[in-house]
Amino acid sequence: xxxxxxxxxxxxxxxxxxxxxxxxxxxxxxxxxxxxxxxxxxxxxxxxxxxxxxxxxxxxxxxxxxxxxxxxxxxxxxxxxxxxxxxxxxxxxxxxxxxxxxxxxxxxxxxxxxxxxxxxxxxxxxxxxxxxxxxxxxxxxxxxxxxxxxxxxxxxxx
Numbered sequence: 001x002x003x004x005x006x007x008x009x010x011x012x013x014x015x016x017x018x019x020x021x022x023x024x025x026x027x028x029x030x031x032x033x034x035x036x037x038x039x040x041x042x043x044x045x046x047x048x049x050x051x052x053x054x055x056x057x058x059x060x061x062x063x064x065x066x067x068x069x070x071x072x073x074x075x076x077x078x079x080x081x082x083x084x085x086x087x088x089x090x091x092x093x094x095x096x097x098x099x100x101x102x103x104x105x106x107x108x109x110x111x112x113x114x115x116x117x118x119x120x121x122x123x124x125x126x127x128x129x130x131x132x133x134x135x136x137x138x139x140x141x142x143x144x145x146x147x148x149x150x151x152x153x154x155x156x157x158x
Contacts, residue, residue: 025063030071037090052099061101066130073122088115107133120149
C-alpha cells in the first residue's frame with residue numbers, strides 16, 4: 001500500500017503518457033530476461049538473442065515491467081545464488097540494451113544507483129523507487145529494516 005500520495009499531477013501525467021506508449025510494446029517475461037542474463041539454456045538463450053537482434057533491426061522494443069524486474073531479482077538471488085553486486089551490475093547492463101524498454105525507467109535507474117551505495121533489500125528498494133516515481137512520498141510497511149529507508153514509513157502496531 002502506498003501512502004502520502006503527493007499532489008504532483010506532473011508525475012501522474014507522465015505516468016499516463018508512459019502507459020500509453022508502453023502498451024504498444026511487446027512484453028518480456030522473467031524467464032526471457034533470465035535466459036538473457038544467465039545463459040543456462042543454450043537453445044533458449046540463442047532464441048532470446050535472435051529476438052533482440054531482430055527487434056533492433058526493426059527498431060522495436062520489448063517492455064520489461066517492474067513485476068518482471070522484481071521476479072528477476074528473486075530468481076537471480078534464490079535460484080542462481082548470484083551475489084548482490086553482480087545482480088545490480090546485470091540490471092545496470094540491461095538498462096543499456098537498446099531493444100529493452102523499462103516500465104518506470106527513471107525509477108529503475110534510481111534503484112540501480114541506490115543499490116550500489118546501500119545495503120537495503122533490492123526488492124524493497126525497487127518498490128520504494130517505483131512508488132516515488134509515481135508521486136508517493138513513502139510506502140507503508142511493517143518491515144523495520146525497510147523503514148530505515150526514507151522511501152518507507154513504518155506502520156506502528158499497538
